[in-house]
Structure formats: C-alpha cells, structure tokens
Amino acid sequence: MDRRVLQRLIIIAVMLISGFASGQCAAQDAIGTVSRIQGEASGTRGGATRALALNAAVFLNEVVSTAETARLEVTFTDNTRLTLGEKAKLTLDAYVFDSAAGKGTIKFGLVGASALCQARCRNWRARMSA
Numbered sequence: 001m002d003r004r005v006l007q008r009l010i011i012i013a014v015m016l017i018s019g020f021a022s023g024q025c026a027a028q029d030a031i032g033t034v035s036r037i038q039g040e041a042s043g044t045r046g047g048a049t050r051a052l053a054l055n056a057a058v059f060l061n062e063v064v065s066t067a068e069t070a071r072l073e074v075t076f077t078d079n080t081r082l083t084l085g086e087k088a089k090l091t092l093d094a095y096v097f098d099s100a101a102g103k104g105t106i107k108f109g110l111v112g113a114s115a116l117c118q119a120r121c122r123n124w125r126a127r128m129s130a
Helices: 003-029
Strands: 030-038 041-045 048-051 057-059 063-066 071-076 081-084 089-098 103-111 117-120 124-129
Touching: 030 081, 030 089, 041 057, 063 071, 063 081
Parallel strands: 103 124
Antiparallel strands: 030 057, 030 071, 041 048, 041 063, 063 089, 071 081, 081 117, 089 103
C-alpha cells in the first residue's frame, strides 16, 4: 500500500475515533457550553484537564477555572449564564432544571476568595459553597 494512502487512512481513523469519543462525552452529562472566553480557561473532570474554548461543552461535576486576566461565560441548557473572572475556580456540583415548571436548582462550589463569579438566574434556587 502506498505510504501516503496509509497516512491518510490513519488520520481518518484517528479523527473518527476522537469524534466518537467526544460525542459520547457530550451525550453523558453536558449541562452547558462556553459562550464567551477571554484568555485561558480549563475544565477538569475525572482527573483529566482540558483547555476550554468557545462552544466547548461543560459537564456536571467538572471544575472550571480561569487564568490570570481571563474571563469565562458558561450558558447552561436553560440559557442561564454564569460569568467567572480571573483566577476563579468553580465546581459545577448540581444542575437540575424542570422545563415544564420553568424552575430548577443549581449548586456551585467556589474555590478562592478573590474569584469573581456572577450568575444571572431566573426562577432558580442557587446555592454556592466556598
């Protein structure tokens, strides 16, 4: 088999496998997406850390964090927005939304007293722990 053809087949296989894996991950517990980002931000879940980018999914029990001079906005599936300022670290502990009633519960664990966190919630019972 031609070497170039083999290289192309390997690239296609890797793309298919990584696409399948990210689709599986997104189908599990995705509770929102990154709607705005400035600077560097990351998400840690199950011991694995990944860089967050625009439109990246965020998951239940994920720790999202921002670097110095960074900002991150997450839009949850019900369009609630959460904004994190620089050097913030937040655990997405619980997210339950009843679309029929238009109400839900959300729980964050905020790490670090200097972190800026702002949530724009409507019809929510929100709880934050430090």
